[in-house]
Amino acid sequence: MLSGVLYAGLMLTKDGPKVLEFNCRFGDPETEVLLPLLDTDLYDIMKACCTKQLKNINIEWKKNLSAVTVIMASKGYPESSSKGDVIEGLDKADSR
Numbered sequence: 597m598l599s600g601v602l603y604a605g606l607m608l609t610k611d612g613p614k615v616l617e618f619n620c621r622f623g624d625p626e627t628e629v630l631l632p633l634l635d636t637d638l639y640d641i642m643k644a645c646c647t648k649q650l651k652n653i654n655i656e657w658k659k660n661l662s663a664v665t666v667i668m669a670s671k672g673y674p675e676s677s678s679k680g681d682v683i684e685g686l687d688k689a690d691s692r
Contacts, residue, residue: 597649599645 605616631638631672635656644653645673 598650599650625665625667629665633658633661633663 600620600622601622603619603626605619607614607616627671635658636654640653641650641655644650668683670679670681672678677692
């Protein structure tokens with residue numbers, strides 16, 4: 597049985613959610629926005645995981661908070677992305 601981090605890469609499509617991948621690691625960049633919502637010390641969680649004591653730790657999350665990650669990628673990513681393109685429309689996104 598796995599004892600550790602299991603990351604599920606998911607994508608919402610017009611046909612519903614799809615699983616892209618599973619990894620035994622933290623997801624990047626998702627982890628950067630989720631960890632600040634964790635009230636329990638990550639070290640304590642990982643130590644409990646390594647010592648097979650997860651059943652003895654209470655993992656707490658901050659209440660009434662959410663996290664969002666926005667990724668911007670160039671047209672064609674990941675197969676044939678380009679560099680140096682001008683990003684347009686940021687003023688419209690910032691005004692909402």
